[in-house]
């Protein structure tokens with residue numbers, strides 16, 4: 001065992017003793033701080049998307065049909081035609097370890113290593129690997145003050161660090177305070193509530209670039225779609241990466 005790894009494990013064990021962390025999913029104990037608030041078993045039981053999944057090539061919706069790899073680029077769900085991004089992908093469905101990690105990220109601005117690694121994997125797959133600059137979906141300033149941070153920015157910064165892609169948190173702003181999306185809102189209500197909410201403040205920084213928008217959850221795609229619509233004229237292309245798909 002490498003010395004650094006040994007120290008890491010010792011530190012992990014010490015931290016677990018001092019701050020025992022109960023798994024947010026099963027209540028068991030979390031043994032590595034790299035796993036965040038979820039135990040290893042629950043991470044292993046959580047579904048993540050991989051190259052074997054058949055997805056709507058554009059919005060990333062999971063398809064029930066299994067299609068041979070050569071035909072995957074032609075798969076469309078039929079609900080995302082008007083969305084202005086090129087393609088959206090998520091690490092996996094909004095459940096298990098991914099759901100628990102997203103909820104934790106709303107409380108504490110920290111991305112556990114295990115989550116960051118999944119995000120990097122998703123970013124390095126086709127077609128997201130074409131992106132040149134990472135942009136977090138902005139929160140309205142009032143909301144950011146309320147929470148103390150923007151969780152999308154925390155994710156984007158970590159992905160930038162791991163991927164080596166530049167990170168731009170200033171070019172895109174959210175200038176209207178949109179109503180919080182509630183579970184009961186349908187796709188149209190969500191779309192209406194964020195339409196026109198985003199604007200590009202510094203076009204030169206993203207002009208002609210392939211932008212990867214980063215957010216925590218993709219629900220109906222309304223937020224990502226509205227943000228992509230605002231920057232598509234400045235950018236050459238817009239991709240979207242979220243931790244989970246609801």
Ligand SMILES: [Zn+2]
Nearest residue numbers: 023026039042
């Ligand atoms: Zn667990």
Ligand SMILES: [Zn+2]
Nearest residue numbers: 056059077080
């Ligand atoms: Zn779709």
